[in-house]
Amino acid sequence: MSKTLKLAAHDAVRRADEASRQAGRGIRADLARIASWIEPNSRVLDLGCGDGTLLAHLHDQKNVEGAGVEFDDARVISAVRRGVRVIQQNLEEGLALFDSQQFDSVVLSQTLQAMHHTEHILNEMARVARYGIVSFPNFGYWPHGFSILRGRMPVTGEMPYQWYDTPNIHLCTLKDFEALAAKLKLRITHLATFNAEKEVKFLAGWRSTLAVYRFESPVAASN
Amino acid sequence: MVSLNNSSTSDASPLLDPAPAVAIPAGSVGLVTPELIGFDEPLQLSSGQVLPSYELAVETYGTLNAQRNNAVLVCHALNASHHVAGMSADNPSDVGWWDNMVGPGKAVDTDRFFVIGVNNIGSCFGSTGPASINPSTGKPWGAAFPMLTVKDWVLAQARLADYFGIDRFAAVMGGSLGGMQALGWAITCPERIGHCIVIASTPRLSAQNIGFNEVARRAIISDPDFHGGNYYEHDTVPRRGLSVARMIGHITYLSDDDMAAKFGRTQRSPGKNGEYHYGYDVEFEVESYLRYQGEKFSTYFDANTYLLITRALDYFDPSHSHNGDLAKALSVASAEFLLVSFSTDWRFPPSRSREIVQALLKNQTPVTYAEIDAPHGHDAFLLEDPRYHAMVQSYYDRIAFELGLPARQSVNGVLA
Numbered sequence: 001m002s003k004t005l006k007l008a009a010h011d012a013v014r015r016a017d018e019a020s021r022q023a024g025r026g027i028r029a030d031l032a033r034i035a036s037w038i039e040p041n042s043r044v045l046d047l048g049c050g051d052g053t054l055l056a057h058l059h060d061q062k063n064v065e066g067a068g069v070e071f072d073d074a075r076v077i078s079a080v081r082r083g084v085r086v087i088q089q090n091l092e093e094g095l096a097l098f099d100s101q102q103f104d105s106v107v108l109s110q111t112l113q114a115m116h117h118t119e120h121i122l123n124e125m126a127r128v129a130r131y132g133i134v135s136f137p138n139f140g141y142w143p144h145g146f147s148i149l150r151g152r153m154p155v156t157g158e159m160p161y162q163w164y165d166t167p168n169i170h171l172c173t174l175k176d177f178e179a180l181a182a183k184l185k186l187r188i189t190h191l192a193t194f195n196a197e198k199e200v201k202f203l204a205g206w207r208s209t210l211a212v213y214r215f216e217s218p219v220a221a222s223n
Numbered sequence: 224m225v226s227l228n229n230s231s232t233s234d235a236s237p238l239l240d241p242a243p244a245v246a247i248p249a250g251s252v253g254l255v256t257p258e259l260i261g262f263d264e265p266l267q268l269s270s271g272q273v274l275p276s277y278e279l280a281v282e283t284y285g286t287l288n289a290q291r292n293n294a295v296l297v298c299h300a301l302n303a304s305h306h307v308a309g310m311s312a313d314n315p316s317d318v319g320w321w322d323n324m325v326g327p328g329k330a331v332d333t334d335r336f337f338v339i340g341v342n343n344i345g346s347c348f349g350s351t352g353p354a355s356i357n358p359s360t361g362k363p364w365g366a367a368f369p370m371l372t373v374k375d376w377v378l379a380q381a382r383l384a385d386y387f388g389i390d391r392f393a394a395v396m397g398g399s400l401g402g403m404q405a406l407g408w409a410i411t412c413p414e415r416i417g418h419c420i421v422i423a424s425t426p427r428l429s430a431q432n433i434g435f436n437e438v439a440r441r442a443i444i445s446d447p448d449f450h451g452g453n454y455y456e457h458d459t460v461p462r463r464g465l466s467v468a469r470m471i472g473h474i475t476y477l478s479d480d481d482m483a484a485k486f487g488r489t490q491r492s493p494g495k496n497g498e499y500h501y502g503y504d505v506e507f508e509v510e511s512y513l514r515y516q517g518e519k520f521s522t523y524f525d526a527n528t529y530l531l532i533t534r535a536l537d538y539f540d541p542s543h544s545h546n547g548d549l550a551k552a553l554s555v556a557s558a559e560f561l562l563v564s565f566s567t568d569w570r571f572p573p574s575r576s577r578e579i580v581q582a583l584l585k586n587q588t589p590v591t592y593a594e595i596d597a598p599h600g601h602d603a604f605l606l607e608d609p610r611y612h613a614m615v616q617s618y619y620d621r622i623a624f625e626l627g628l629p630a631r632q633s634v635n636g637v638l639a
Contacts, residue, residue, distance in 0.1 A: 005598065009609045013638065016613060043587075067584070073610045076593055080617040083624070085559075087580060087592045097581045 015074035019051040020081050027057050029197040030212050034107060034133050037190055037214050042104035047091055048111035050075050052084030092116055095124040103129035112136045114167040122184055126217035135212040140173030142206040158209040174205045181215055190214035245315045250326045250635025252284040252309035252333055262382050272369035279383055280305045280342040280349025285333035292626055294337045294389045298397030298404035301532050304348035307340030323607050328635030330616035335628045344379050345371045345531045353527035366452025371531055373539045377407040393622055396420035398604035403539045409556040410541055418622055419558040423568055423604035425575035426549050427540035435475055436533040439468035443526045452527050465526045466517030473516050478567035478600030550582040559589040561618045565603040566596045612637040
């Protein structure tokens with residue numbers, strides 16, 4: 001194995017170790033809210049499950065049978081360590097491994113904005129589960145507009161990247177997402193908005209940094 | 224291997240002087256001696272034939288606990304054996320084929336798990352095979368040795384489990400053909416396996432896979448020294464055919480990139496200014512390497528075993544009796560699964576492992592799947608990629624946790 005590959009491989013294991021050390025901490029407010037929308041004893045698919053925090057929480061608290069999809073080696077290793085069942089694959093390749101309506105809920109947490117095929121993944125979510133839950137950074141957060149008025153791309157807590165190194169290629173506002181959901185016939189059932197782990201209810205479109213939506217699949221709704 | 228004088232009085236009398244000890248590396252199970260275990264009950268085989276009795280060569284590492292729930296069976300691929308880990312007592316330089324995976328503090332931690340390595344029937348490392356004596360004729364079985372399938376191996380291994388008093392394995396694990404046996408266990412003896420660990424394997428061979436096997440077999444069978452499989456009687460072996468078979472096999476174990484990196488177009492002994500020799504002797508390094516591998520292999524491996532095992536590979540297809548529906552074939556499985564594939568494995572590529580994953584997901588069977596981006600082709604399952612070993616180690620640590628086995632005492636080997 002080449003030196004760089006070996007270093008990358010060792011780095012993956014080191015990052016997994018780091019994640020495992022932090023595994024004892026509680027879950028973030030947005031994940032807690034997502035968990036609150038999931039029925040006990042149901043089946044959940046977590047896309048981009050990271051180190052398996054949400055699935056482990058759902059398993060322990062709600063007896064949820066879960067599966068995760070994750071691409072990053074280190075995160076897959078830490079998920080396995082937590083006893084989370086995880087499938088290693090690139091989400092851009094779609095969800096062909098999963099049967100239609102195999103899950104009760106499917107979660108895509110803080111990943112939508114980094115995906116190339118936005119519509120495709122939302123349609124696939126609607127195919128594999130009755131309920132979809134997505135979270136993404138709210139581009140409509142007012143300091144973003146202020147930053148643009150000052151002539152610079154916004155760099156904030158939920159989007160801490162410079163324009164040239166950001167993985168976020170499909171940023172949107174709450175209204176933008178709702179328009180797309182309508183186009184794809186995803187019926188929105190719940191919305192929660194956050195700023196710095198605190199829920200935002202008043203003027204959420206401007207004041208929140210993170211939006212979490214739950215929608216019902218048109219496939220399931222028509223059944 | 225470094226010899227250690229464990230006595231400072233090396234000039235003591237020869238009677239008291241202990242045999243020169245061998246240094247045992249950290250994480251090694253140490254010196255191991257195989258055991259031959261005989262089974263007198265006839266074994267009904269998939270082909271309809273019956274093996275009247277047989278012996279299995281076995282090595283074990285670690286200790287079977289009182290509840291007998293910490294046993295792991297490691298199944299071997301085409302050319303390996305029961306010698307999974309440690310150093311052969313009679314030749315300490317002979318290190319087990321999966322020694323980087325199995326040992327105290329390694330991914331499959333023998334401080335906590337009782338690990339069994341078994342040589343399959345039909346093989347040539349001590350278990351009953353074509354070179355063994357056929358009790359009804361008093362001569363080597365040769366061509367008369369019955370055809371075998373993965374299921375036959377599983378049934379023979381199940382009797383080995385009975386012998387050890389193991390009702391249920393914590394895990395059955397293997398790479399390549401060994402992975403097929405693990406899969407076979409999950410289907411044939413679903414209640415006897417907790418976890419099924421399938422690495423660099425496939426639910427069935429492709430036409431291309433069978434094609435390579437057939438070329439290898441024709442090389443052996445068309446060797447004039449093959450004598451219809453009864454070469455033992457002629458005091459010879461089809462060395463050339465077996466050697467060519469191994470050369471072909473070996474190419475399929477390596478990735479294109481790996482071969483490019485290892486050999487490229489490097490010439491063995493180039494003439495002046497890199498001139499070619501314009502002949503059929505070894506010109507390129509890769510030829511020299513393959514010839515060497517082939518010739519070495521032909522000195523220790525049995526040609527009939529090569530035929531038998533490649534055929535068992537061809538026949539493996541659990542979906543065959545379910546109209547090609549793999550999910551149906553796997554629906555009886557109650558084990559949890561770990562599958563691992565390697566990105567540059569073109570013999571059994573990730574897409575083949577994904578077929579198994581897809582079938583398991585369809586059945587709502589618990590499955591974890593890791594796809595390791597490794598450059599070494601099919602052989603990667605034997606190599607020391609830290610991500611791969613971390614996946615397997617993490618999975619075994621979970622098994623240990625679920626079974627209430629003691630916590631890991633040390634980390635040795637690839638992840639140390």
